[in-house]
Amino acid sequence: MTQDNGNSQDVQERIGVYVCHCGTNIAGTVDVQQVAEWAATRLKRRGVVIGRDYKFMCSSLGQELIENDIKELGLTRVVVAACSPHLHEATFRNACQRAGLNPYLCELVSIREQVSWVHTDKVAATVKSQAVVSGGVERVLRHEPLEPLRVPIHPATLVVGGGIAGIQSALEIADAGYRVYLVEREPSIGGHMAQFDKTFPTLDCSACILTPRMVQAGAHPNITLLTYSEVEKVDGYVGNFVVTIRKKARKINEELCTGCGICQEKCPVKVIDDVYEAGLGYRKVVYTPFPQAVPKFPVMDVENCTYFKKGTCKACEKFCPTNAIDFNQQDEVFSVEVGNIVLATGYDLFDARRVTNYGYGRLPNVFTSLEFERLSNAAGPTNGSIVLRDGKTVPKAVGIIHCVGSRDRNFNNYCSTICCMQGLKFAHLVHERTGATVYNFYIDMRTAYKAYDEFYQRVLEEGTLFVRGKVAEVTDVPRIKDEEGHLIIQCEDTLAGKQRRIPVDMVILSIGLQPRADAKETAKKFGLSCSADGWFIEKHPKLDPVATMTEGVYIAGCAQGPKDIPSSVAQGAAAAARVLGKIQQREMALEPVRASINQDQCSGCRICNNLCPFNAILFHDDRMVSEINPALCQGCGTCVAACPAGAISGTAFSNEQIMAQIEGLMLLNVGEEITL
Amino acid sequence: MSDESFEPTVIGFTCNWCSYRAADLAGTARVKYPPNIRLIRLMCSGRLDPTFVLKAFSSGADGVLITGCHPGECHYLEQNYKALRRFHLLRRTLQGLGLEPERVKLVWASAAEGVKLAHEIASFVEEIRALGPLHWGGNGSNQSSVISGQSTAHAFKEVPA
Numbered sequence: 001m002t003q004d005n006g007n008s009q010d011v012q013e014r015i016g017v018y019v020c021h022c023g024t025n026i027a028g029t030v031d032v033q034q035v036a037e038w039a040a041t042r043l044k045r046r047g048v049v050i051g052r053d054y055k056f057m058c059s060s061l062g063q064e065l066i067e068n069d070i071k072e073l074g075l076t077r078v079v080v081a082a083c084s085p086h087l088h089e090a091t092f093r094n095a096c097q098r099a100g101l102n103p104y105l106c107e108l109v110s111i112r113e114q115v116s117w118v119h120t121d122k123v124a125a126t127v128k129s130q131a132v133v134s135g136g137v138e139r140v141l142r143h144e145p146l147e148p149l150r151v152p153i154h155p156a157t158l159v160v161g162g163g164i165a166g167i168q169s170a171l172e173i174a175d176a177g178y179r180v181y182l183v184e185r186e187p188s189i190g191g192h193m194a195q196f197d198k199t200f201p202t203l204d205c206s207a208c209i210l211t212p213r214m215v216q217a218g219a220h221p222n223i224t225l226l227t228y229s230e231v232e233k234v235d236g237y238v239g240n241f242v243v244t245i246r247k248k249a250r251k252i253n254e255e256l257c258t259g260c261g262i263c264q265e266k267c268p269v270k271v272i273d274d275v276y277e278a279g280l281g282y283r284k285v286v287y288t289p290f291p292q293a294v295p296k297f298p299v300m301d302v303e304n305c306t307y308f309k310k311g312t313c314k315a316c317e318k319f320c321p322t323n324a325i326d327f328n329q330q331d332e333v334f335s336v337e338v339g340n341i342v343l344a345t346g347y348d349l350f351d352a353r354r355v356t357n358y359g360y361g362r363l364p365n366v367f368t369s370l371e372f373e374r375l376s377n378a379a380g381p382t383n384g385s386i387v388l389r390d391g392k393t394v395p396k397a398v399g400i401i402h403c404v405g406s407r408d409r410n411f412n413n414y415c416s417t418i419c420c421m422q423g424l425k426f427a428h429l430v431h432e433r434t435g436a437t438v439y440n441f442y443i444d445m446r447t448a449y450k451a452y453d454e455f456y457q458r459v460l461e462e463g464t465l466f467v468r469g470k471v472a473e474v475t476d477v478p479r480i481k482d483e484e485g486h487l488i489i490q491c492e493d494t495l496a497g498k499q500r501r502i503p504v505d506m507v508i509l510s511i512g513l514q515p516r517a518d519a520k521e522t523a524k525k526f527g528l529s530c531s532a533d534g535w536f537i538e539k540h541p542k543l544d545p546v547a548t549m550t551e552g553v554y555i556a557g558c559a560q561g562p563k564d565i566p567s568s569v570a571q572g573a574a575a576a577a578r579v580l581g582k583i584q585q586r587e588m589a590l591e592p593v594r595a596s597i598n599q600d601q602c603s604g605c606r607i608c609n610n611l612c613p614f615n616a617i618l619f620h621d622d623r624m625v626s627e628i629n630p631a632l633c634q635g636c637g638t639c640v641a642a643c644p645a646g647a648i649s650g651t652a653f654s655n656e657q658i659m660a661q662i663e664g665l666m667l668l669n670v671g672e673e674i675t676l
Numbered sequence: 677m678s679d680e681s682f683e684p685t686v687i688g689f690t691c692n693w694c695s696y697r698a699a700d701l702a703g704t705a706r707v708k709y710p711p712n713i714r715l716i717r718l719m720c721s722g723r724l725d726p727t728f729v730l731k732a733f734s735s736g737a738d739g740v741l742i743t744g745c746h747p748g749e750c751h752y753l754e755q756n757y758k759a760l761r762r763f764h765l766l767r768r769t770l771q772g773l774g775l776e777p778e779r780v781k782l783v784w785a786s787a788a789e790g791v792k793l794a795h796e797i798a799s800f801v802e803e804i805r806a807l808g809p810l811h812w813g814g815n816g817s818n819q820s821s822v823i824s825g826q827s828t829a830h831a832f833k834e835v836p837a
Contacts, residue, residue: 084700532748
């Protein structure tokens with residue numbers, strides 16, 4: 001018995017039901033005509049005044065059909081049974097709006113993706129379609145006219161991370177005429193790219209292509225460079241973020257400092273540089289990480305400074321020609337207002353010590369890729385000579401091991417994207433500069449993208465030897481006389497089908513990339529989520545790799561996943577384009593899917609307060625009630641479901657709407673006879 | 677009602693960002709599953725008020741499938757964990773009410789897992805078919821009935837914790 005599901009009073013609304021054939025996509029499995037007629041007759045008392053079926057509802061003629069009915073029949077609600085709302089919800093909402101009906105009084109129910117395409121039994125599919133339409137009718141009866149929330153967009157942008165992706169983003173936005181705050185944790189912008197010697201596959205000098213960009217960013221009138229600074233807190237929402245930034249004390253007065261470098265020269269203390277030189281070289285206590293650093297101001301390493309440790313020295317102050325040294329300088333904490341945020345926080349390198357069988361940290365002549373970058377860099381600790389850890393011996397045979405820490409279920413499952421090309425670049429550089437025999441040990445050679453495979457061919461032709469197989473061990477324990485005094489790489493050669501032991505003098509581990517150690521904290525700060533591997537999750541892996549689920553926060557570069565320089569630059573520019581689009585809209589409309597608290601019903605129990613990860617719920621101590629900030633609310637509805645007093649309601653997904661939809665869906669049981 | 681002709685009706689709650697999209701994907705890929713399930717879109721599995729499940733049962737559903745994003749992948753950061761907590765409480769409550777807790781199931785399905793979702797639906801429908809009809813409420817005239825004799829009998833069946 002199918003009768004107004006226990007809700008027998010007649011309704012005042014006038015509903016139109018539109019059933020789409022979608023060619024034969026729906027009509028091939030569902031008796032669409034019957035669904036439309038059934039709705040018009042059996043759901044009459046639920047307010048349905050017209051049921052129509054049409055070949056393509058989304059076509060302009062189909063939309064006109066709905067628009068005319070709204071005008072001529074005075075429809076107050078519309079249900080369209082067609083494809084997924086993710087495809088055409090906006091289409092039918094717009095049609096309603098054109099005919100003068102509030103777009104949120106239209107409900108699109110899916111009978112294609114969820115019925116005709118997944119079921120084969122025509123009767124069952126038709127019954128299910130009827131149930132789905134009935135659910136839509138009951139739901140739309142409880143819809144309310146809604147207006148999108150409009151928020152203004154502040155024209156300034158925050159870019160976090162001064163690597164190549166962040167620099168690119170900042171420059172694009174600044175060139176378009178808008179203010180950018182570029183925040184970098186290290187004393188200089190430049191990121192990892194500043195440490196490299198050559199870049200694949202063109203072998204351009206990394207510094208030669210990077211430093212002009214750094215200078216440009218440093219001198220741009222629209223870019224406020226905040227190096228040696230970190231974001232402490234992010235408040236607000238898209239268009240209206242308030243970001244608290246801590247500018248760490250450099251102990252240098254930037255107004256007075258000319259960047260002459262005399263302090264650095266005169267400073268008597270040398271410490272090992274673990275960051276920029278990867279532990280291979282030294283720096284002073286007052287230092288700029290590298291000569292081309294932007295900004296030019298040095299920083300003081302307070303932990304190692306003799307003055308801070310013993311109270312004397314001050315050599316830097318004595319020699320500074322402009323009195324720029326300020327031992328009393330304190331951290332500055334201030335906030336900036338921005339409309340959008342680009343996160344380009346980059347990556348950390350995999351810790352090669354974790355692969356104990358490769359001996360890094362135990363066997364001196366096992367190097368990581370970053371150490372090799374510094375070795376081969378003309379501005380590095382050896383002035384570009386490729387030598388062993390003793391600082392003088394030139395290797396005669398070098399083994400380069402790919403996929404260290406990547407594509408390995410013990411460490412990281414993913415491919416780090418850059419290691420193959422990096423390994424090939426190293427092979428070329430070793431070959432060119434030392435004439436040594438070079439072995440590359442790889443699992444698979446991955447040289448996608450423009451001109452990359454050509455580079456592989458070139459390295460092959462140069463005579464580099466390739467062994468396909470995962471290296472089992474790097475050891476210094478010889479088995480035969482020839483192996484004495486060498487590192488031995490034990491490996492299965494899967495192409496030759498045998499075990500090999502290859503003696504070399506130097507081993508380079510092509511280590512993978514991994515998310516920043518503090519990526520999770522950063523994600524939380526900015527309201528993002530991380531994938532299981534720890535990379536920031538983009539809005540859509542294919543169609544929206546730049547935006548995130550948090551409106552107004554974009555990601556670029558390796559923070560989103562391992563990528564090479566061209567991809568990082570492209571993504572940085574793409575993020576900038578999205579930000580510029582937002583800025584130029586001046587204001588934006590947010591979907592009105594929001595929760596709100598009925599202040600009269602709220603008991604002040606605060607159960608909802610801790611459920612919101614977006615800090616959208618604030619508690620008024622004076623009145624003992626909670627309130628939701630509609631601009632911060634993302635509309636998940638978790639608080640609505642939790643409120644014991646039923647004081648929270650969610651627009652577009654209210655309890656009444658969902659309860660009604662359940663009743664509507666259950667109007668017909670599975671297997672029930674269809675009666676008109 | 678003989679069990680041979682029993683066709684269970686299942687209500688599925690899907691998250692707008694993952695499982696609803698997985699359902700869309702199953703459709704696009706033409707992966708087949710039984711027509712016994714009817715889906716309701718929520719913005720998040722965290723939106724699932726446990727009373728929705730009770731409402732579905734009282735309206736005649738034989739089973740309820742709750743689906744959400746995988747742990748750590750929630751569109752709203754961590755709300756699926758809250759759904760998980762509620763799910764366990766709900767199962768306990770159902771048991772206390774004399775319903776088989778197996779009539780409610782929680783499944784994680786990302787937007788890419790159309791095939792997985794279809795398989796989960798198919799196996800859940802079979803699990804409910806094996807449990808038999810619920811007869812709790814039912815549509816129309818049955819609305820006001822509380823737990824009928826048959827369901828009470830279920831309550832005394834062996835219910836795994």
